[in-house]
Amino acid sequence: MLGISQLSVRVSDVERAVRFYNGVLGLPLLFSQSNMALVDCQGIRLLLGIPEKPEFDHPGSTIYFKVADIEEAYRTLETAKVELAGKPHKVAEFNGYAVWMAFFYDPDRNLHALTSEVPVN
Template identity: 45%
Template sequence: MSDSVTANFGLVQIGQIAVPVSDIERAVAFYRDTLGMRFLFQAPPGLGFFDCAGVRLMLDAPAKAQAENYSSVIYYKVPDLHAAFETLSARGVLFEAKPHLIAKLPDHELWMAFFRDPDRNLLALMSEVRP
């Protein structure tokens, strides 16, 4: 890379996020049926893929059982946090708390609600509420 390309380089887009799961069938059902995510395909030995508006989510059932799974928190952006909260709650998702205000920014408020998948990976809904 040239110096100007190197100086301007920055990561700008997520292509795929991997989430470790213990049971691929249970996890696929949760993400597809409960969360309503767009299922793409499954692949051996224990992978499931979903499309999140161009970002691919890969569920990965590891070959070797792990005592504890460590995962990044995935924040799903939704236009109406309270409606999403009610819909997912009705589908059996147990939230850690009701949607709440995280920050008041100059042009919007940031609201979030956190929940876990069947493998206890932390997930969140987020919404930028404009006046």
């Protein structure tokens, strides 16, 4: 195995998903058509797609987006009126870092998170 090349996120409206993932989260748009789009997340493609069959239409996995400043990223989402599921909070401390997270929903109610690793003094 060489690593992850692409993840898929189930969406109901591709244009709305592109406005969110590209416009709000700032992920570069690679490709878009009526039933799917691809955005770039630091070399990993996120496929934003309308499910092809009913058995594929279910909530997806949580994606943890790494950010340098979790408070600033949280404020950006707040300003963009993104539905937030809690404020940034420390979830763990190991290897000299504190791991902080803040959860949020995309327009299709897929739960995702901001995450940041802050050096512990």
